[in-house]
Amino acid sequence: MNQRIGAFAKRFEDITGSAIREIFKVAAQPNMISFAGGNPASEALPDAQCAELAREVLLSDGKRILQYGATEGYPPFAESLAEYLREHLSLEVGQGSLLPVTGGTQGMRLLCDALLDPGDTVLVECPTFLGNMQVLRLGQVKLVPVESDGDGLIPEALEEAARAHHPKMLYIIPTFQNPSGATLSLERRKAVAQLAEKYGLWVAEDDPYRDLRYTGEPLPTIKSFDRAGHVVYMGSFSKTISPGLRVGYLLGDAQLMRKCAIGKQSSDLHTPTLNQALVDQYLRRGLLGPHIQEILPGYARKMNQMLGELERFPQGVRFTRPQGGLFLFVELPEGISVTQAFQEAIRRGVAYVPGTHFYPEGGHHNTLRLNFSNSTPEQITRGMGILRELFGEILHR
């Protein structure tokens, strides 16, 4: 590249991304047992069904599906999605409050673009989803971690942070949190909605794992307690139908959604229509519920198998017991670094994500995230055996 060309934009200066990209690159090597990703199980992806549905929608409405579409979404999908949210989540869906997006990541990005100026403060759980932390960092905002426990974000810590930092937004994953697996309790859901109103805070409620519940009863969304329009509900079909289709949605204040739609015009114009039409069929024909019921038992078995393996790990290894989702979070004693041990794990054929990447301020090298959905039972047995041995060695060094 010629020296005279102008430099890249400053917003990329704090974006490394490379550590995680390297992890996923090695995790994708052949014969690697990967507990690193957040991928649905291959057997849970409805390829044959999508093949028939894709053909059918293109034959029945192909001229509209292949033409330019509205930024606000493919009308049949906007309709069936609103209906689904009313019935399935008891959410109110007002005029202009729903925006289909190209995967949950785009939803987060549009929200950040619409709401945040460089230098603004955003509260995040600690730990939290690294992908959306990168979206926030690209927006050059200040991230302030708020303490969580086994029941999710601690409202008293949220109130303290709201007072101390005058944040513009809270980013929260209330159900089967990534990476902690924690689910925000009912009382805390109400408290978050109330504190958002009290402190004039936007809440980005990221809820992609909600339908992957293996035990316990579903809880209402934070959004359902939102009286003043402060909460934006971020949904996705990536974990229930297919991540490759990239279909999600935002539900929030209509004025804010209009800003997001204007941002989307300058992002990808509209979410690809074929993809919206496919998800529309799952909702319209009532295929989504049965499909989820079909995949849940396999996911539950894998999670329980991995938990069973963790129980055989050396003393001092602690781990979460989520009621659903895709991840277990593991903690070794302080002073032990699984960030350092990662290279050795890779050499032995197993990948995970060191927990440090999920902490806004780093550290926490004694933690790691494990995904169980994308491995076979055999891989879980073998891979967890390798980790047990490795962690035993580093614990006794």
Next chain:
Amino acid sequence: MNQRIGAFAKRFEDITGSAIREIFKVAAQPNMISFAGGNPASEALPDAQCAELAREVLLSDGKRILQYGATEGYPPFAESLAEYLREHLSLEVGQGSLLPVTGGTQGMRLLCDALLDPGDTVLVECPTFLGNMQVLRLGQVKLVPVESDGDGLIPEALEEAARAHHPKMLYIIPTFQNPSGATLSLERRKAVAQLAEKYGLWVAEDDPYRDLRYTGEPLPTIKSFDRAGHVVYMGSFSKTISPGLRVGYLLGDAQLMRKCAIGKQSSDLHTPTLNQALVDQYLRRGLLGPHIQEILPGYARKMNQMLGELERFPQGVRFTRPQGGLFLFVELPEGISVTQAFQEAIRRGVAYVPGTHFYPEGGHHNTLRLNFSNSTPEQITRGMGILRELFGEILHR
């Protein structure tokens, strides 16, 4: 919305978008003859073919297509696209230089995000594509128009602007420009590449209409004269296969493409894979060339019909005679406002886009853009008749 919630982000303050959104909204009314959009003809959209291809790719590679994919693209598509660019456009495609994107708009956005800081200066043609002007405005950059004539951007004007404004980037549509229809001459293509090198300027070469050529010989891309990696070639399959699929690509300096890929991770993670797989089939099976040959005659007929109608317009009405693309640009005498006349045109049942929206600094109310591809021959006859009468009236007021 509660008063206490923080305001929206400042980057939206200069974005109106509403005038154009209103135009497209009225243009979409039933029974409206719309020359306003840039839509491919309905009969040019290969719905039956896509239906079979979608079914086939999902049956043969559905597990991969429905799973998370790499930001850098679906490997078979990345491969066939590189091959296509080498063969069809004689472009060099080096390692890491190609990035599939979710439509041309995303390509532009990623490029702007990677290159431009607020306050940077970007040179644009005058007039230029309003959609990408909005992308630039969202980036809070300063737009400086550079004069064009019937052979496209004037190199002397470019050099003067480069000296005077120290711009970071030039945005240019060299072939069948939107809205002017002009095609940059061979000599000027070389000159643009040379000036980019001389002044350390990035060039965003937006070339979505290239394959819609009805007369004359194809010209090499500006990118093909780029010795120092200053030019990013922006391609799209929206005008040749389907805009609803949202598949395009960037070809440029590998270091810059890596920045764009990191930006894309925080935009939509990856372009939906089914859509990449469909376009891959068009390239891999050699279906694209024959499909384009099939649609060209109809487009040429429509353009010539609209040109024939324009010849019967009152004296003082001038218009472009492009060799391809989707648009004619019409100029009435100074002092006449077709921006004002728009509401009356709508009342009479015809929509167009007032040219003022394509000028970075507004004005030029005596100009308009007409699209011919998305109307039937009957609609062209009737709609142009209505405009001829209307313009006759306002010319003789």
